Amino acid sequence: MDVIKPYFLLFFFLLGGIVSAQTIDSLTQFKKKILESVEVDILMSYYEQEGIHAAVSGGIGNEYLTNYAPTIVVRMPLNEDAILTADVGISAYTLASSSNGNPFNQSGASNRDEDEETPRGNGSSSGSPKGSPWVASTGASAKDVLTTVNIGYQKASDDRNQYWGVNAGGSIEYDYSSLNFGASFAQLWNEKNTEFSLKGQVYVDRWNPIIPTELHEYELFQETFLYNPDSYFSGVSITDDQGNSVAGYLPGNFTSYATVKRNSFALSLGLSQILSPKLQGAIFADLVVQKGLLSNPLQRVYFQDRENFYIGNFRSIPQYTSFENIDVFHLAYDVERLPSQRLKIPVGGRLNYYISEYLVLRSYARYYSDDWGIQSKTLQFELPIRFNLSWKFTPIYRYYDQTAADYFGPYNTHLSSQEFYTSDYDLSDFSSHQWGASLSYRSVLSQLKIVDFGLNLLSYAHSIIQEVTVYRPLLYRLLSNLFWINRLSHLQ
């Protein structure tokens, strides 16, 4: 027995050494994957909007819009440290406002080729053409599809304290195409209590300008555009305020754009901090420079110091700015003109507090300023409430306001002597309130299905004319393994 005892001791010593070595080996080799398995999100959104400030018709008119946007996002682990993300989507929409690039299709008067954006031939060939900013036209610009593809690669360091990423992508629609690429870096320290992130993104965009019919024909035929047999306006009666047929309409303000390119350069900084076991916050600051054609070539502008000319029923001119006008259209002298450069500086922050296992408070605030004279404030609160492991209810409130751009003016208020002008109400003075809530369900057993149903009401108030517009976006979301339905409504 005394002989065997040393062998036992040696055996256990060696075994302990082996186990110890294996443990150390396992510890040194074990790394938690930053993504355990392939994730596929299938998303679907439906959005509907009504409005009365169509920029295409100079700040008044029908803004009815519908949008379907199915999207798929695939995230796959390449190894323990790296993931690849592919994000592909289409966004199919119909727009009453854009349809009025050529507003005269509602009467079927133009001999327009549906495959082209520009009407060809004589507008008087099918009777007197008529149009209205309040009635959607039937041309090709009444609908479009935006297709987007984005690919991203992200890699983490062994200690998960550094993350690098690169991404590239593009999007295309009828009158606009875009390529983008970027890189990001994040550094964590202080036992992962503090994180600094840096991101750069470049967009190389290009317009395929679609311009309003009357300006397009002027661009083609210059001073002869009212009587050239190939012009749409040949033989079309153009009237003044009193209904007199006149030939004085000449949109001399309009000139072709010098460039169709738009480039954007964005630098984003972020700093997040865990403040306590239940509180964490982050601040973000972006610096964005945009250069090139920053205006929209389809958006008309009307001048108060120029004579007014119309096509259609002159008796409707007194009701021109109301829905009652269905058959007369004001001819424009120009489209919006905006500076070729814009500097945007948004600064935002998030602060989240874990009140209890049933309740979390999420908050977001942002201040925005740019060199076009716009300043804005955003505040958002979300309050996820868990009833149990499966059900969660999340009320949301969001406030937003902004001042007007220096170049904004409502319909028919600009002066033709101005260098820059726009009647796009996205650049106007307004505020909005959004109330909403969502209800979500997660299967505890499978963790495979989530149903999320949300409703948001958003009201926009344009302070300039104190009018109300209604937006009713609907948002449905499907997630792979997870299933979401999210409904969103805006009321303006």
Place this chain on the structure above:
Amino acid sequence: MLMLMCTVSCTVVKEYNKIAINDEDMLLSAVDCERFETNFQIYREAAAGANGGKTGGGCGCN
């Protein structure tokens, strides 16, 4: 908030004490299902960015 972060940044919350911090609702970015909503807002409003997302470019908006 920056002052608050600077003041408290000496506090270190250990990994084992981050159960609440790691809750999905404590994420310091917009939740996934807000991506479409954010897109609508970028179209309707002049301001964008400083939320970890898109800041302009890539479509006809902004």
